Amino acid sequence: MNSFAVSNSLFKKVIVFKNILLYRIEPGWAATAIQVDSALQAGRFVACGASQEKSAGWVEPRGQAHGALLEVVGGQWLAKLMIETKVLPASVVNRKAQERIEHIEASTGRKPGKKETRDIRDDTRLELLPQAFTKQASVLVWIDPQAQTLALDAASQARADEVVTLLVQALPGLTLQLVSTQVAPATAMAEWLVSQEAPAGFSVDQECELKATDASKALVRYARHRLDTDEVQQHVQGGKMPTRLALTWQDRVSLVLTEGLQLKKLAFLDGVFEGLSGDTKEDDFDADVAISTGELRQLLPALLQALGGETPRPA
Numbered sequence: 001m002n003s004f005a006v007s008n009s010l011f012k013k014v015i016v017f018k019n020i021l022l023y024r025i026e027p028g029w030a031a032t033a034i035q036v037d038s039a040l041q042a043g044r045f046v047a048c049g050a051s052q053e054k055s056a057g058w059v060e061p062r063g064q065a066h067g068a069l070l071e072v073v074g075g076q077w078l079a080k081l082m083i084e085t086k087v088l089p090a091s092v093v094n095r096k097a098q099e100r101i102e103h104i105e106a107s108t109g110r111k112p113g114k115k116e117t118r119d120i121r122d123d124t125r126l127e128l129l130p131q132a133f134t135k136q137a138s139v140l141v142w143i144d145p146q147a148q149t150l151a152l153d154a155a156s157q158a159r160a161d162e163v164v165t166l167l168v169q170a171l172p173g174l175t176l177q178l179v180s181t182q183v184a185p186a187t188a189m190a191e192w193l194v195s196q197e198a199p200a201g202f203s204v205d206q207e208c209e210l211k212a213t214d215a216s217k218a219l220v221r222y223a224r225h226r227l228d229t230d231e232v233q234q235h236v237q238g239g240k241m242p243t244r245l246a247l248t249w250q251d252r253v254s255l256v257l258t259e260g261l262q263l264k265k266l267a268f269l270d271g272v273f274e275g276l277s278g279d280t281k282e283d284d285f286d287a288d289v290a291i292s293t294g295e296l297r298q299l300l301p302a303l304l305q306a307l308g309g310e311t312p313r314p315a
Helices: 033-041 091-106 114-131 157-170 186-197 230-235 279-307
Strands: 021-025 054-059 070-075 076-087 133-144 148-151 176-178 202-212 220-221 240-249 253-258 265-271
Touching: 021 157, 033 054, 033 076, 033 253, 070 176, 070 279, 076 157, 076 279, 091 114, 133 157, 133 279, 148 279, 157 176, 176 202, 186 202, 186 230, 186 240, 186 253, 202 230, 202 279, 230 240, 240 265, 240 279
Parallel strands: none
Antiparallel strands: 021 148, 021 176, 054 076, 070 076, 076 133, 133 148, 202 220, 202 240, 240 253, 253 265
């Protein structure tokens, strides 16, 4: 069926969004962009100190040192959280700690107790931290003031929760709620697969994950495989619910929808950015943000509508 066709278009790699977790900004928060930028300045990113395992703070979305921490492009707000962690393998810590424990046993003739052993491991970890490598990860924050939504480019709910905590701490009065829909994504995805009919504006691609709801937790994954088949229908009718399903919207944006209403593997089709090449990196940044958010501002309402609409908020 056409709705299950696969687009052959190529993709342009855009550095703006790869994932989306969508939040609703609760009524009563009306900060300006200037106020938000000022509030974020107090939490600017500072690299980990010698004995510090983790550091998180706000960095310039545009990548210019000492620049704004909140960029406004076409009425859309963009911030960026940087998270740095020390990489210290447990095996290294355990080996060094064991050497100390064995030295104590050899020199004193006694074996350290549980508390002393735990203290030795903790001390060893602290002493090794200055020698540890660091790794960095960043999360883009997109605020649509008109739609009163906030989206995070976070690959997991745990990372999103970390960002939300820092946002709420930095921005007085801000309250966020994960967007939910009247029809659960898994239920809707199951219906699309059984009926072999995608919702209006969408096509189903060739990637899916099905998981049994019984104690077996049996899992079936399809990759680069047609999904409009009797086999897929039988899996769903037999009790396996979709946890991930690849979709394309309007032949412009591809994504993987999850059972938790997360958008993953976001990619913009070549035609979306065709012919756009700015004279400077700033032009490229503005174009990427404007076009990406412009596409997503149309895709997200369409997806929510396909899932029965957003769950009404309490009055």
